Amino acid sequence: MTQENKFISKTYFETFMLDMDTKHPVQVLGEAFLAEQTNEVYDLSFIRYAQGEVYFHNKDYESAIYKWENVHNELEPWAKKNIADAYYELGMLVEAEDIYSNIDTDNTTLRIEIALQLFTLYIQRGKLENAYKNIKRAIAINPDYPHVTQTARTFYEDQEDMRNALELAVGEALRTQSEAWYDYLLGYIEAGYATEFEPEYFQEALLALLDINQQKFESLASALWRNYEGHSQYLQWVKTANSIFTSLSRDSEASWIKVEDLHQRTYLSLIHGKYLIKEIQGIVPDLLGSWLKVSNRSKSLFASAAVMSWNEVFPTALPAHVLADAENRIFHYEHDSIQVSYTVELFKTLIDWAKDNHLEVAHQKKWLFSQLSNLNRKHLVVTGTAQNGKTSFINSLIGEKLLGDENAPVFVSSDGDTAEMNEISLKETTVLGDVGEHKKGSIIDLKWPSPFLEDEQYSLISTPEFEGPEVENNATMKYIPLSDGLLYILDAQTPFTEEELKVLVKIKEHAPEIPVHFVLNKMDTAFHEAEATQIVEEAKHRINEFFPDARVFPYSSLRSASKQHQSLASFMEANFKLRSKAVEERRTSKLLQLIRSTLTELLDSRIAMEDNLNGTVSFHEDILNRLNGFINHMHDTESEKIQSITENYRSVTVEMKHEALKAIPKLLQECSSYVKENSDFKTLHIELNDRMNETIRTYMHSDLLPRLRQELQLWLESSNRELKDSQEYLEGMSDTFNALYKEEKMHLVCDFKVMEDWRRDINRILSRVEVEKQNILNRSNTTQFLLKGAGRLFGSLQQSNQLLFTQYKKYIENERFTDIAEAVVEKFFLEFDLFEKALKADINLFYEAPFAELHKTVEETEQTIHFANKKLEQMKASPERYYDPLKLFEVRLLQYEFMVKACEDNAYIPTH
Structure with a gap:
């Protein structure tokens, strides 16, 4: 163990214990302390x-x-570190932190140990x-310090800080070339x-990993590839790859x-139309x-055809050596x-793309594609010249007289006990x-x-018979191009005529x-076998002059089928x-024809x-x-109706008012006849x-009132x-607009309940109108006052x-x-006047529904114009958003056509 390792593990004291195993370290160091003091020049710091x-x-x-506080030699930095360790053990973390942070040393090991101790302290x-x-x-x-990078890795993972963890793994993998760090990196990448x-x-x-371990390189590259798929940086990753x-x-x-496999998936995703x-x-x-580089030579048809198709649509984009490699693989190697x-x-992709772009692939085409993509079903076109018995031939095969002289293609097949006819x-x-x-x-579909x-x-495609020279x-x-073969029906009585040859x-x-x-039908017309x-022989001979590979089958629709x-x-x-295997290849070719026609239609x-x-x-x-x-x-x-109807109404009430204003005073004046010489003048004014x-x-x-009722x-x-x-x-205008729309878009209906309300209101007013009693002779004007007063005063005197x-x-x-x-007139006509004031609102109500529908139609029309203009602007601003996907679909279609062609041409070329 080195000296620094002893400092780290705090076992430096063992250097004083040589041959002292029987004594306690405290005793040994105490004796050493006393012995050191006896020296003329002594240093007690070590002890x-x-x-x-x-x-x-x-x-x-x-x-x-x-x-340790009394250590003042070269061990002083380690002593300070140990003091901080002691404070840490005592739980005095602030004091420990201060000491750790203030230690000044050039010793690399000590600096790392301090950093690690602070790391632990700060976590705590x-x-x-x-x-x-x-x-x-x-x-x-x-x-390279023991366990430092692993400690960091564990810490980052515990903190779920995968960015730092991944950066550490990349850095250490490059620095150490260690496969273990590449394994960590792979794990992080696979976790996303x-x-x-x-x-x-x-x-x-x-x-770097490519030179170390190719298998791990492929795993790491594949994990990164999958990680970036569907991500905004996907294209940048492909560039990097x-x-x-x-x-x-x-x-x-x-x-x-x-x-x-990832190259293939990436290529398909890039030309998917996105x-x-x-x-x-x-x-x-x-x-x-x-x-091409990573493709197995004998299984690289897909990649090679992709190269050829891309070059076909984008010439000069690919280097010559890549093109040469692709051509060599296509035409000199056997392929599945x-x-x-x-x-x-590809067809499904086209359908989805069309739907996203507000287009529709014809339902009929989708149905045809589904029929042809069923490799278990064989499709044969059955046709012939008129009167050759094509219909009777097919009816004999299905055992029912179902077909007649249809001018539409009929797909006749059998699906268990199912019996149904559908129009596609x-x-x-x-x-x-x-x-x-x-x-x-x-x-x-029968x-x-x-x-x-x-x-x-079998699925027999019965098509309209040929009549006259019109064939196309x-x-x-x-x-016919979509079928697996053509069965042409001939008449045994007139087999293979000039007209049939031309067809x-x-x-x-x-x-x-x-x-x-060929089927030579109506063989029942022959009198005997010879x-x-x-x-049959004569028909074969004539047919084989022009169609050497054609065969003839004699048949009678009338005999036991x-x-x-x-x-x-x-x-x-x-x-x-x-x-045969070739049928599947031909069927693929036919499906590609359908896709090509679909592409053309989408372009159109x-x-x-x-x-x-x-x-x-x-x-x-215009609308x-x-x-x-x-x-x-x-x-x-x-406005005209409001004015007309209101004025007509007013003319009635005004005329009636005028008559009343003229008649009432006259009638009241005529009441003078009720005044008699013998009248009781005391009460005459009341009577x-x-x-x-x-x-x-x-x-x-x-x-x-009767005349008013009649006028109203x-x-x-x-x-x-x-x-x-x-x-x-309005109905006429509705018809006009609906004719323009070519649909029942508009139906303008006014509210005739208004008329019902008017009749009801007028009848109600007429029935309850009252003439209130007027104070005619009891008013306070001078003349009346004198008359009433004179009547009361002199009414009892005969001479007065x-x-x-x-x-x-x-x-x-x-x-x-x-x-x-x-x-009288004002009170009598009060409700009639109020009725007149409501006429404008009522007529507005009469027209309310038509106006609402018209305004709604205007709003819808404006929205239609807005959306159409917006779509046009988008289309004109970026036409590539429409044409680019179709061009890329064309690339993919060409690729598959190259693959079909390669399989046909190389059917008998041995694998190199």
Whole structure:
């Protein structure tokens, strides 16, 4: 044990114990202390230092401190450290901290020990920031100091400070080249802590590990790769990975199974449509080059085809040596066939992308893709020239006369006991009651129990027969390239005519890879077997002149089908080779054709979408102008109706008021006839007042009110006609706008309850109107006062009656009674006037619902214009967000087409 180790473990005192095993250290050191004092020049610091250690070990910390405080030689820094240790043991952490912090020494070991002690003390005091500083100080002084880095690692993990833990692991892995530290680093990365760092941070450590242990390098690189997947720094990681793998030798025979898989996954994720081309075009070429390096030569078809397809779309992006390597691998090595799952995944990606971009891949195309991706089902197009018996042939195979002269393709298959007919349109699948009910452009999916189709897993595609020279527009031409073969039906009486030859030549030009064979139908027309044999041989001879590989099967739809089915199945199996490996490759090729046509449609859809958006904006701006004009016109109409209806009503009440104001005074004047010479003038004013009120009441109820009722009824009818005219106008405008919208968008209905309310209110007013009694002759004007006074004073004198009679009569006949008439009219027409004031609000209510619907339509139209313009702005501002994904889908499609081509061309090339 070195001297410093003794200082650390506080066992320096053992140096005084040589050959003194029988004595206690206290005794030995005491004797040494006395002996040292006898020297002329003595130094007791060493002994005191050792005594302090003994006291410390025996937990006499105060004595230990006393001894160490009196150490004044080169051991003084260690003594101070020990004093701090003693205070720490006594629980006096503040004092210990002060002493530790004030020790000044150049001794590396002591400095580390102090830092470690402070580290422990600060953890105990909860001063973690200081703990961090001291553990990092210890590592900075000497990272090789025993256990210091492991202590730091444990501390960081306990604090769940994985950033510092990971930084420590990277630093120590690089410094020590220790695989153990790389194992720690791998654990942190696998736990997901790497994404806190820039990917370049790990580059140096990875390159160093590559020289140490390739297997661990691959595990670490793979863990980092997975860590950054889906992260914002993913592209930066791929750049870093590219830089790392660029350093690999192209001739390396090392196995990189994990990394090869990650390159493939990364490549597919980059061209998935999420990224713009400008984001990845500087990354993918290097990725492809690295991918080829880590790919097994005999299993590198996927990577090689990816290189070729990228170069096809982005020429000059890849170095010549990478292209040469890819071509060499494609065309000089045997490969496994391309998996159908690749095409299925690509098609699904296309569908999802289209949906995210507010587009729709036709339902019919999705249905076709699902049919073709089922490798257990073989699809054969069955067609022929008109009258050759194609329909009867298929009906005989399913055992029912289900097909007729349909002008739509019918997919006939068997699925157990299922019996159903569905129409596959561009948008949906719907159930059909009869095969002939389909719409134009649809596909008919007919499932029917058929042992022949069930056993052989055939799907027969019945297409419209050929009539005349028109071939290109026949639906057959669309479905032949998607099928596994063509079964052409011939008539045994006129086999293989010139017309049929022309049709078949066109078919072969359109789909040269599709095998064509023939069914010679209506063989029941032959009189005997020799004639039948001759018909078949002659047909074969003529057909083979033009189609040497074609075969002919004689068939009769009228004879027992079951006896012919086995032979027909054997014929189809032998000649179409539907169970060979090549069928799967051809099927993949057909699926890729569907995907290519889908890509083309999506490209066209971008143009159509922009045109549609422009059309939407133009259409709705026109609609908006019309709507605003219509609303303005409606406001004018509403104002006109308010004015017209109100004025008509007012004209009735004004005329009635005018008549009453004119009639009442006259009637009151005529009441002078009730004044007689023999009247009792004492009470005449009371009696006459009553008679006058009765006269007014009689007039108002018996004369004025009936005429008012009649006039108001006429007003109601007139108003109703006006409002009905408005409703008819609104209905006409609704029809106009709905015709523009091409849907029942608008239905403007006014509230005719207003008319019901008016009738009810007017009837209620008319029924309860009353004429209040007026004080006509009991008022306080001078004339009346004198008449009433004279009547009371002179009414009993006979000679005065003549005078009073004359004065009363003269007064009544000459009085104007205007104020009485006005008072009667005002009170009588009070409710009618209030009714008039409510007319404007009522007419507003009548038009409220149409206005609300119009304003709602305006708001919707403005929103439609806004969203369409916003979408147009986005499309014009960044067209690459639409076109880039489609271009990348094109790259992937080309890749799979290269793979199919490679498998076809290299079918017989031995593996190098």
